[in-house]
Amino acid sequence: MEELEFLVNMTIMLVSAGICSVIFNKLKMPPIIGYLLAGILIVNVLEGPFKITLNGEIIDNLSHLGLVMLMFGIGMELDIDKLKNDGKFAMIVAIIQLPLMMMIGYVSGSFLGLTPSASIALGAIISGSSTAVVAEVLKMQKRISKETAETLILVTIMEDIGQVIILSMVTPIFAGGTMGMSEMTTLILKIIVFMIVIIAIGVKFMPRILDWIGDNTSQEVLLIVSVGLCFGLAYISHMVGLSMAVGAFLMGVTLSRSKFKMNLFDKVEPMKELFMSIFFISIGMKVVFGEFIDNFGLAVAIVVIFMLGKFVTVFIGYFVGNKNYVDCFSCSISLMAMGEFAFIIAGEALKTNVITSGFYSAVIGASLLSMIILPLISRYTFRVVDAVEEKKPKLLCSVGNWAFNTRDRVYGLLQSAGIGNRIRNNIYTVYGSIVSIIFIEIIFTSFMDFLLEQIVSFFGCDRSIGFMLLMLMNLLALFSPTLFLVRSVKGINKALIEASEKNGTEMDRIYYGILQFGTITFVFVIDLLIMIVSPGPFGYVYLISIAPVIIALLLVYFLYARYKYKKGEDILDEENRRK
Structure with a gap:
């Protein structure tokens, strides 16, 4: 019976996600939107009138697996050598705009009447952009050069790294309501020691171990050991009080230094895509239509805060990085889609009761809105640039010329x-x-x-x-x-x-x-x-x-x-x- 229940759960989730993704692909939208919408439809349509009930425990376990594989893949995609050579500018943009977005989210949350912890969660949620959505949008944007597009992707990767750090910092704050000051101090110290040990020792020794395994055994054994290490570090990360996503990401980063990186990545990628889809479906399944409608105004407010904040802060980052006004404007537009980390951070905040389920629904709604809006407005980016160059508005041009x-x-x-x-x-x-x-x-x-x-x-x-x-x-x-x-x-x-x-x-x-x-x-x-x-x-x-x-x-x-x-x-x- 349990085997049949598992098969039914997998069939409903994957077929629904496939149908929704095909539809959105025809609309030139990223598949993530299809996964999220599939989850929303499953819990609000199939489980209602059609009386189809999915096993929540199975879905939770599969979504955890998807989160680990997603973050493991993002870590493996990180090219440390490329960061050393070309990452200085991307780092400047991330270093400037991440704290500014945190501050914008925190202040906006305070104005919206959120608690301080919920305001911190909002700042962390809106701080990053979606690498997957940005990559899809850049494919449609013909006038952005290949070099500029690669830099944009590098900026999103730096944002991912920054959000890993943010997630590590806000975890004790989220837990602050359920523990005393001494317990929280101990948790912070454990997190600091954990991060130092993994970064200082893991990056140096783990690639050598994997290279030895790859040289002396088969590629299948290398894959099994690598994925096992990923889940092991995710478990340790969870035990010290961090999200399992942090441990999986750090293991991906350490393994990216191995000479067998590309072989591993090719084998891990299909697994990552499968379980990643289940992760996003499970996120959509947490959205109840009634709660989403009740909090639709909040979702709109969040997406407005995010898109305006992201445009301004990325523009500042590109401006400080000595880019011309066309790059400043077009790249600021191209990053206005809420990132995958928004769901991870929102999930952690929901789990510790920092935010309500209604607020969580609003975050998912805001993410969907930003992912739908970005491809639409990106089509008009260079039309706006051309119109400004043609009309030359006096005030805008005088301020812009003075600044540049x-x-x-x-x-x-x-x-x-x-x-x-x-x-x-x-x-x-x-x-x-x-x-x-x-x-x-x-x-x-x-x-x-x-x-x-x-x-x-x-x-x-x-x-x-x-x-x-x-x-x-x-x-x-x-x-x-x-x-x-x-x-x-x-x-x-x-x-x-x-x-x-x-x-x-x-x-x-x-x-x-x-x-x-x-x-x-x-x-x-x-x-x-x-x-x-x-x-x-x-x-x-x-x-x-x-x-x-x-x-x-x-x-x-x-x-x-x-x-x-x-x-x-x-x-x-x-x-x-x-x-």
């Missing part, structure tokens, strides 16, 4: 002897400071209630006093990274001014104006703005009432600094005239 000319001038100054490294080091410090600030605020807002209870208990004060003390602690925690941020920004400005004076060129007044800001005052203004935007018990009435005051103070201070700078400039001109 300023960037080109800065890059030209970076070539000047003696300042390139100074600016580069300051930029690294700015980035590290911003990431530290985001991490500090996530920690404070996620554990605000716990910290507040500890303060009230320790000092024996009421909650209002305790909250003021908590805000003071937050302000002190933000002080150091913000101080580094402000000093680094000033250091960049100073280096650019020195380089422009050496080259006989003149920088915009804003570069001089930034140097006039008092460092400590500027630090506290930034910290106060950060704390106001972060969610707190006063709600957004407090934000709306206080933020304009802070902005007004910042504006007054800026005007004062500008006046002070102008006065100093006039005195200097007067002294030069006297001489």
Whole structure:
């Protein structure tokens, strides 16, 4: 009976997925959409009127298998040598846009009324793009060069790596509601040790072991050992508190260094495709029509936040990477499809009750919408570019020319002897400071209630006093990274001014104006703005009432600094005239 039940489950899932995928293939849509839709139809149509019941335990086990094989395959596709040669730009884009998308998701989640942990989950969910969907869309895009398309795929791979790291970081936060502080600290330490051991030892020794097996045994034995190691590391990853996806991905990365990589990949690929389809079908089966309809507005909000955020952050990444405006625009459009990791992270959040099943349905709906919308809007990408070049809107062109000319001038100054490294080091410090600030605020807002209870208990004060003390602690925690941020920004400005004076060129007044800001005052203004935007018990009435005051103070201070700078400039001109 169990054998027949298994066969019925497999038949219904795979035939349904095949039919849906064929339909979407005719519409030039990626097969993932067909898999997800098949799961939705199975649970909402076949299990309803047709009274077909699938075994949930069988499907869960097969979906876990599919998740492991999917992540194992993604890890094996990663070419570390290619990353060393061509991955610098892709890494720049990923490093810039992943934290920004996390921040956008976190702030948006707070505005949508989500809990801090759910807001973190939203940021993690929307941070990446779908490699499979992007690859399909690029096949239809005739005007994107092969080199640009390969770079885009490399960017999505770097996003996958970044989301593995994000998943590792948010796992303890998701579990925070079900464990104490000491247990969570132990979990974090176990995760850190696990990641260090696998990356430091696995990448160095595992390829040699597999090469020896491949040289001395058959390819079948090599395949069995490799897949066994994949499941073994996935199990260990689960035992230390991580998702099994992380372990499978890391094993795929370590095996990608073996000289038998291509043979292994060719044998693993069919297995991966089969079980990957079941994984996506199982995701679709978690979506109930009633919950999806009730949360359709949330799904639309998520997809709007994702697509706008992704466009802006990828554009910034390509802009900083010194690409022209056509590449910035077209590549930003091409990455607007939510990635496979969205389902993995959402599943982990659902399992730990960080998000509700309704929110999970909204995430799946948003993913489907983005996957359907991207192929449609990508067809008009270059029509928009051509229209802008033909019409030349005055405001858009003037802002664009100013931005790209300023960037080109800065890059030209970076070539000047003696300042390139100074600016580069300051930029690294700015980035590290911003990431530290985001991490500090996530920690404070996620554990605000716990910290507040500890303060009230320790000092024996009421909650209002305790909250003021908590805000003071937050302000002190933000002080150091913000101080580094402000000093680094000033250091960049100073280096650019020195380089422009050496080259006989003149920088915009804003570069001089930034140097006039008092460092400590500027630090506290930034910290106060950060704390106001972060969610707190006063709600957004407090934000709306206080933020304009802070902005007004910042504006007054800026005007004062500008006046002070102008006065100093006039005195200097007067002294030069006297001489």
